Amino acid sequence: MSELVLDRLRKEYGSFVAVDDVSLHVREGELVALLGPSGCGKTTTLRMIAGFIEPTAGRITIGGRDVTWDPPYRRDTGMVFQSYALFPHMTVAQNVAFGLEMRKVPRAEAETRVRRALDLVRLGHLADRLPRQLSGGQQQRVALARALVVNPGVFLLDEPLSNLDAKLRLEVRVEIRELQKRLGLTTVFVTHDQEEALTLADRLVVLDHGVVQQVGTPEELYEAPANLFVAGFIGRSNVLRGRVVERGRFVTEAGLALAVPTDGFEPGAAALALRPERITVIPGAAGNGVSGRVALVTYLGAATEYRVTLDGGESLTASMATPRPGDPLKRVGAGDVVTLTWPAETCRLLAPDRGAPTDEGGS
């Protein structure tokens, strides 16, 4: 396994910048997810790493070797395609053996390794089948085995779960994580599904319009999003736009004054991001907190969501553990007056410049 370094990698199509100076250091054995909405440049980045697209500028090194201008077949990457891209005219075993054959691995050794790889993905019994005789999940595992059997320097996964149904997706997700850990694979994983990224990755790279928005562990991204885009894309956030009026004090556009940590912010326009699960809902009017009326109650099993219209007209969504019977909260419904409170330090002030792809938000 090798480390992978992207150095100001750039791809332009005419005047359109698909990937805008992306730099990234993937450590040995680390799983990094490239995350972003469609068209954000994550797949283009992955395909440049694999060598299917030539970068306009920048450098790619794998294990210290500059591969920027190497053709795909000299890069030592193992890729799992979104469509799996199995060879339809070869059996499962022949598919898996292909990479070994290309590397001139002696036949006996190749057979052993193919068998081991198939056992690893629990498909040893289907070695002689053709891909079209397998289910989607099985094809997916063949694709994994085919990429892994050659011990690639870097393991690349392009939305590998998007063609599976929801239940299978969870299973395969766990399986991929286990394999990756067990084999210590340096892995780059492309997905548009933030939950998938959060549960799988050691670190995440959030991309938008070809630009890296933030790089960090799932926790860093969740707790300390660098901007509104990340705040909205990783988990969900309430966003209230307004101004910092003085140290420790933020006033929303509707005039609601809130105490927030303003470190690093001068008075002026800003946006406040607040996770729904940090908000506590208290039935009735209480002294401390922000009051409003419940607009909608959504039961989600373990949690219940309350959409509350504040007195100033802005909305906040709060997520509470579903109240037990007897809890006064249990009786709260649409139209009831409630008070919302939250610890001031959970509010996060962000630059107001960029909108977030979120259905939350004040204005």
Add this chain to the structure above:
Amino acid sequence: MARAAALAAARSGRRAGAFSLGPALAVPAALLVAAFLAAPLAVLFRYSLNRYSPREFMIDAVTAENYIRFFTDAYFIGVLATTVQVAAVCTAVSLLFAFPLAYLLARTDSRWKSALVIAVVFPLMVGNVVRAAGWMAVLGNDGIVNHALLGLGLVTQPVRLMYTPFAVHVGIIAVVLPYMILTLQSVIEGIGRDVEEAASNLGAGPITVFRRVLLPLSLPGVIAGSTLVFILCMNAYATPVLLGGPQFKMMAPALYDQFVRTTNWPFGAALAFILMVSTLVLTVIGTTVLSRRMHHRRLEAAPR
């Protein structure tokens, strides 16, 4: 036939518990084929068993003499051999020329793609005769090629290109190339680009990708295209007549001679049948060998 189909439809309908139109749908096509293909062929075959007389035109008989004449005459065997040779060479060469172009057409994202496809199809709109006339202007002693050769001082006398087997091959390949390209293109388009990328990712260079992935997967197109083109070549008429000159004989012009110049319908019919059957047999053999080889390689490559 229609009644049988209707009965079959009714029976299957009863079994399935719902009326099925399936078999009935084939009836009009079957009738059409019977009327316009099978019947004339039967008539033609009957003619081939008749006897020819210059005065009486065609004498009713049941004789194999037309077939015997063909197979005992070195001249006609030679005509058939020439035909097969030309068809085989033209099929192979057009396959070789067409594949890269078809691949390009199938894989390009260019906005000129439709223009390129039209450019490939365009020659099909020009009749073979007109095209042959074009080749005459190119290959004639006074043609473009000779002008160029003479102008460049590469030759001092015009090189004879027209009325040579070379001209026939060039002419026929030009006629059949679009069919080959279009057939291959549609098959290659059905092969995901990601499959090629996967092979490349696993360490296969371009030639290996072609040999191990692209070619085997496009084999149905290769077979279909080659079959189509081989049949067209075997039956070529205008091109060999106009570009090969009077000395160059292929089967279609030879049987035309029999029908038209000597009104020898029985022998002409026999030639037509021999041409048809040899085309059929060679096509079947070729197709079988190709698919068998494909299958064979698959088994051979399987790790045991």
Add this chain to the structure above:
Amino acid sequence: MTRMTIGRRALVGAAAGLLAAPGVPRAQGGGRCVVGTWGGDYQDLLKANIDDPLMKPQGIEVLYDVAVAPPRKTKLLAERMTRRGTFDVACLSDIDMFEMAQQNLFDEPTPDLVPNMRNVIPALAKRYALPHIYSGKVILYNPAKMAKPRSYNDLWDPKLRGRVGLADGLYMQFIETAALINGGSPSNFEPAKKKLLELKALGAKVYPSNEALAAALKGEEVWATIMWLARGFMWKQAGIPVEHAVPEEGATPIVFDKAVPRNAPNKANGWKWMQAMLEPSAQAGFAARMGYVPTVRNATLPEDLAKQISFTEAEQEKFVKIDYQYIADNNAAYLDWWTREFKG
């Protein structure tokens, strides 16, 4: 011609249906006449010289079934046992027409039916058909390259090595020519073989079509050929450098004949069309455009034109008398020889 039982049924059932169906609308009696002919110039001239001025005034509508000769022959043969055929008038060259007439396909013209046939040049008259226009086989040569030939024999001159071109389709004409200068006759072409092989040894070139030969003459790849005078006239008009010479062996006529099939749907109109065709006014129109000469004695051409395309009395006297029966009987054998021995 009575041993065709199976063939007949098959023909009537399949061939007639298949071949006739896509043709012209079937002419119903009263006012129609279906002419099976070549297309292009020839059809235009038929319309302009015969139909518009002579048939229309009679209230007869003329329809054309346009094709080259082979399909027309096929149709005639295929329909021979049907009661109603396609054509009221069929046009064919004299050799083709004889071949068809052998099958007893046509009604014989009589002066009662076609009064104008009294004016037909006797040398061109036939029992089964009427001649429309004619020309004759001559030598075409490039006057800038060679002297005017007097005899076909002059083409066997070693000085013309590789300069004689032949059009493949006229093989029977070359065979006849070679026979005439090597002790043969219109009824014996056998001596032609040796003579033609000499011509082959002298590098004579065979072209697949008249057009290809014309191109070779124009490019001066070849200097001489044996061809119909009418075509030579048209080639000259098109700027091909040729003059014609009537050989001392005599020109061989080529005649475009017309006949009325026994099963013509509008037979009476067919005969009326024949009568119109032989009108002097109708005949002259074909000369200027196609180079063919009238077949009736009472039609005259402008003197200048006549000099280029017609044959003098003396030349007409020397016309080769074609033995159609001999040609019909031996065509297949000579084509075979031509294909293998001469071209091979």
